[in-house]
Amino acid sequence: MLDAGIVPDELIAQRDAFISIDEAIRAYLTSHSLVTSEIALLGRLMDRWKKEPLTLVNYQWAESWIRSMKRVDNMAPSTIRHYVGALARCFDWVVTSGSTLLPVNPLRLLPKRYATYNAEDGAVVKTQNKLVKVDVCRDRRLSVDEESAVRRILAGHKPEGRQRALTLHYAPAIAFLFELAIESAMRMREMYTLTLDQVDTGRRTIFLDKTKNGSKRQVPMTSIAIGAFESYVARVQSGDLAMQGFTFASGMVFPWWHGSKNTEPDAIRDLNLRNVTLQLSRQYARIFDAAACVNLTFHDLRHEATSRLFEKTSLSDLQIAKITGHTDPRVLMRYANLRGSELARMLW
Incomplete structure (x- = not known):
């Protein structure tokens, strides 16, 4: 019903301060003191998901988003982890606040190395003449x-x-x-x-x-x-x-x-x-x-x-x-x- 734009009566009575992803992020930003870098990350995500219902957020949604960051945005694994981490903390707050629209945070269910490009991701990226991004671990010493x-x-x-x-x-x-x-x-x-x-x-x-x-x-x-x-x-x-x-x-x-x-x-x-x-x-x-x-x-x-x-x-x-x-x-x-x-x- 929410996907169809209809809010059931039982939810109206206990309606959260937010029913969409961008509203949840905005409420989180307002109620928390965050570091500048995290505010910037969440600000970009808020623009990305304007008016998208929180009810869309499930494990398949999380996987699709990560796939998009790899295959469309071609982000480095570390950048992907920064975005996921910022939104995961926001969703943790939504879940603990008792929201009926997001009972479980699917970002916490992601497997290890979720940000690493697999063979299929790499194949898609290469068809676009782009490079498969990997984490760069600098170990440069000063002699x-x-x-x-x-x-x-x-x-x-x-x-x-x-x-x-x-x-x-x-x-x-x-x-x-x-x-x-x-x-x-x-x-x-x-x-x-x-x-x-x-x-x-x-x-x-x-x-x-x-x-x-x-x-x-x-x-x-x-x-x-x-x-x-x-x-x-x-x-x-x-x-x-x-x-x-x-x-x-x-x-x-x-x-x-x-x-x-x-x-x-x-x-x-x-x-x-x-x-x-x-x-x-x-x-x-x-x-x-x-x-x-x-x-x-x-x-x-x-x-x-x-x-x-x-x-x-x-x-x-x-x-x-x-x-x-x-x-x-x-x-x-x-x-x-x-x-x-x-x-x-x-x-x-």
Whole structure:
């Protein structure tokens, strides 16, 4: 009856605040505090299923959607998992709210590796002259020589084979961000949005109150990170010309992001953040290229810093996860071989 546009009398009396998929998503967004990335994902899904009844949502619907993401949208498995995870959490809330229209969340019934392309998916994709997407697991490490080469470029030395040094705007900030990345395992956005009151050198910690996965965490500062921070602060406070007039008057640690205003729409804020991330990624790509660090990205520094935590400390996996902000223990399993190598050196 619902599919035919007829709402039975018994449902009218106990009608939920939503009867369609987009209404359910909108209600979920309104009643929950979500991270920016999840809001964006659900916003796209809300546009995709306008006015589609919740009664259509079953296991066959879930399989059809995933098939479409592979064969039509040609998404990477990791992207598919992000979309499914976001909507699954929304549907969990719908089910637990007692909705009569969605008694079971079919997304929780999907088998393992549901996002991986099977042979049939691959055949369909290839007929469209597209590539079968696979998850890319980066394991790029920063060698000692490469690290030294990057520092030389950041210090203003001329790259080998070039006529002049790179022009780096806010060079002290660029150099400090690099040091902080390999010492803390923080994400780029977590760093360039820092305020001074988040950094406590007395307690040797940086407090992150809003992260990618929505959780708060305290990041311990190594002695190298503290030294780099204090040196950077001294240069800014001394009016270093390389900082182009930037001061700490706004309370921000770095010069690229000035915070968001309370009246600023989330969409505008997210766009500005993405632009800063893109700008910095390009800047470091130039630096790494000048230092002859082939195929190195800024995000690889987070992998490098996490690897060093496993190699140089006796911290447990859980303790390291609290530092890095990884919520899925399976992600940290990539680093298990590093600790195994260190343990092997202790054997007779």
